Amino acid sequence: xxxxxxxxxYEMVLAHVEERLTSGEWxxxxxxxxxxxxxARLGASRQAVREALRVLQAQGVIRxxxxxGSDSGTVVVPAPARALGRVLQLHLAVDSFPVDDVTEARVxxxxxxxxxxxxxxxxxxxxxxxxxxxxMDADLDPAAFSDADIAFHVAIAASGxxxxxxxxxxxxxxxxxxxxxxxxxxxxxxxALRARLRAEHREIHAALAAGEGVRAADRIEAHIRAFHxxxxxxxxxx
Amino acid sequence: xxxxxxxxxYEMVLAHVEERLTSGEWxxxxxxxxxxxxxARLGASRQAVREALRVLQAQGVIRxxxxxGSDSGTVVVPAPARALGRVLQLHLAVDSFPVDDVTEARVxxxxxxxxxxxxxxxxxxxxxxxxxxxxMDADLDPAAFSDADIAFHVAIAASGxxxxxxxxxxxxxxxxxxxxxxxxxxxxxxxALRARLRAEHREIHAALAAGEGVRAADRIEAHIRAFHxxxxxxxxxx
DNA sequence: GGTAGCGGTATGGTCGGACCACACACAAGC
DNA sequence: GCTTGTGTGTGGTCCGACCATACCGCTACC
Numbered sequence: 001x002x003x004x005x006x007x008x009x010y011e012m013v014l015a016h017v018e019e020r021l022t023s024g025e026w027x028x029x030x031x032x033x034x035x036x037x038x039x040a041r042l043g044a045s046r047q048a049v050r051e052a053l054r055v056l057q058a059q060g061v062i063r064x065x066x067x068x069g070s071d072s073g074t075v076v077v078p079a080p081a082r083a084l085g086r087v088l089q090l091h092l093a094v095d096s097f098p099v100d101d102v103t104e105a106r107v108x109x110x111x112x113x114x115x116x117x118x119x120x121x122x123x124x125x126x127x128x129x130x131x132x133x134x135x136m137d138a139d140l141d142p143a144a145f146s147d148a149d150i151a152f153h154v155a156i157a158a159s160g161x162x163x164x165x166x167x168x169x170x171x172x173x174x175x176x177x178x179x180x181x182x183x184x185x186x187x188x189x190x191x192a193l194r195a196r197l198r199a200e201h202r203e204i205h206a207a208l209a210a211g212e213g214v215r216a217a218d219r220i221e222a223h224i225r226a227f228h229x230x231x232x233x234x235x236x237x238x
Numbered sequence: 239x240x241x242x243x244x245x246x247x248y249e250m251v252l253a254h255v256e257e258r259l260t261s262g263e264w265x266x267x268x269x270x271x272x273x274x275x276x277x278a279r280l281g282a283s284r285q286a287v288r289e290a291l292r293v294l295q296a297q298g299v300i301r302x303x304x305x306x307g308s309d310s311g312t313v314v315v316p317a318p319a320r321a322l323g324r325v326l327q328l329h330l331a332v333d334s335f336p337v338d339d340v341t342e343a344r345v346x347x348x349x350x351x352x353x354x355x356x357x358x359x360x361x362x363x364x365x366x367x368x369x370x371x372x373x374m375d376a377d378l379d380p381a382a383f384s385d386a387d388i389a390f391h392v393a394i395a396a397s398g399x400x401x402x403x404x405x406x407x408x409x410x411x412x413x414x415x416x417x418x419x420x421x422x423x424x425x426x427x428x429x430a431l432r433a434r435l436r437a438e439h440r441e442i443h444a445a446l447a448a449g450e451g452v453r454a455a456d457r458i459e460a461h462i463r464a465f466h467x468x469x470x471x472x473x474x475x476x
Numbered sequence: 477g478g479t480a481g482c483g484g485t486a487t488g489g490t491c492g493g494a495c496c497a498c499a500c501a502c503a504a505g506c
Numbered sequence: 507g508c509t510t511g512t513g514t515g516t517g518g519t520c521c522g523a524c525c526a527t528a529c530c531g532c533t534a535c536c
């Protein structure tokens with residue numbers, strides 16, 4: 001007779017916890033009450049609490065751990081990139097958007113970051129990137145190279161200073177990790193491809209070091225398009 | 239003795255379902271097996287299955303419904319924007335990134351979309367946007383105006399043709415809905431602000447209709463910055 | 477006195493079973 | 507033929523129990 005039908009127990013718990021997070025009552029690093037206590041306090045079952053916490057965990061806001069130590073229990077630990085990456089990856093798989101759109105979005109993001117980074121990058125940023133590049137000089141297999149590549153691109157985004165853009169960059173790059181890895185594995189001359197990618201990276205780094213934002217942006221766009229174009233699109237006949 | 243410690247029951251279920259989704263075995267519109275059957279098939283408890291499904295639901299990939307009809311049960315229904323919006327909103331609340339970064343990201347996205355839209359928008363797109371604008375001419379309160387505003391901006395992004403960018407645009411706009419609403423409510427002369435926003439919208443629409451991408455991008459950037467700058471940043475003293 | 481070992485305890489992780497609420501399908505009755 | 511009731515399959519919820527882990531503190535031994 002309430003008119004509004006019972007709004008689902010786990011949603012109630014979720015709303016409650018989100019309210020605490022939004023209001024700033026629970027901040028990163030804080031421990032949430034034990035599941036049993038939360039359940040009792042909200043008049044919900046423990047299962048309802050667990051479902052809500054599981055959702056928040058998937059959204060990269062909390063982390064749970066058993067035990068009694070100060071690090072155990074459920075803690076507020078923001079990790080947006082991982083959560084965003086998984087969502088994008090899933091929706092990519094389920095055809096929520098085509099791969100070409102992802103390429104365009106990646107170009108947009110990384111051009112933007114490159115422009116910012118050319119202006120804002122510190123000396124330490126440049127050194128960090130250089131270290132990533134040096135690490136990529138080894139004879140890495142596609143998987144290891146891919147991870148190092150992610151680190152380099154994310155380092156650029158990070159030195160741009162915009163955290164959201166940086167997280168989105170990481171998320172998008174990780175969402176296409178599988179596809180790009182496939183492309184690397186199917187490449188006949190992997191060492192040659194690897195060498196070319198390394199050279200492109202060095203050029204981007206040089207442009208950033210010189211503070212030439214437009215050139216850096218152009219270079220990174222060409223770098224991304226060449227790689228994505230390699231075989232990401234067209235599932236049609238050869 | 240396996241070396242690898244049992245990888246959590248619900249994660250096993252999650253991995254299984256994601257594999258089905260990624261492989262294309264389960265596609266949008268398809269029905270998943272009933273929870274009980276899935277549990278039996280995977281040798282997991284129903285609770286483990288429910289936690290996994292809850293995560294997927296939060297990620298905007300499935301939708302659950304009771305009953306026996308063809309629409310009931312758990313169905314693959316991609317809804318990325320809502321999921322992304324919630325993640326961004328949560329992380330905004332939890333200080334994963336500052337509001338100014340969100341503003342910059344929004345400007346980047348919408349400039350990009352405006353440029354695309356100026357080239358690609360169809361006549362129908364323009365008419366649709368015009369309809370949104372007309373709807374905003376009524377004496378709307380902030381909440382209603384805000385929703386119409388979202389619809390207009392998303393319509394621009396959609397007519398740009400990049401689905402991922404479009405979804406990200408909606409997600410980011412929705413993540414700041416609360417903040418912007420607060421700004422609207424605190425505005426002394428709401429009708430005047432509303433009128434100005436309307437005028438800016440008309441200018442953007444005109445630029446898109448004329449196919450002038452740069453002008454459209456400039457106008458939308460000014461529009462966004464003026465509004466976000468209103469009181470989104472600086473929580474310091476007046 | 478120090479230290480190694482052991483049990484206590486708090487926490488999340490998992491399971492099984494039961495019941496409820498809902499929505500449709502179908503048959504019985506008017 | 508239409509309505510009504512009953513059955514059935516589905517997700518939603520709860521309870522209670524037990525497990526696995528990690529720390530804490532006590533005890534007993536050296």
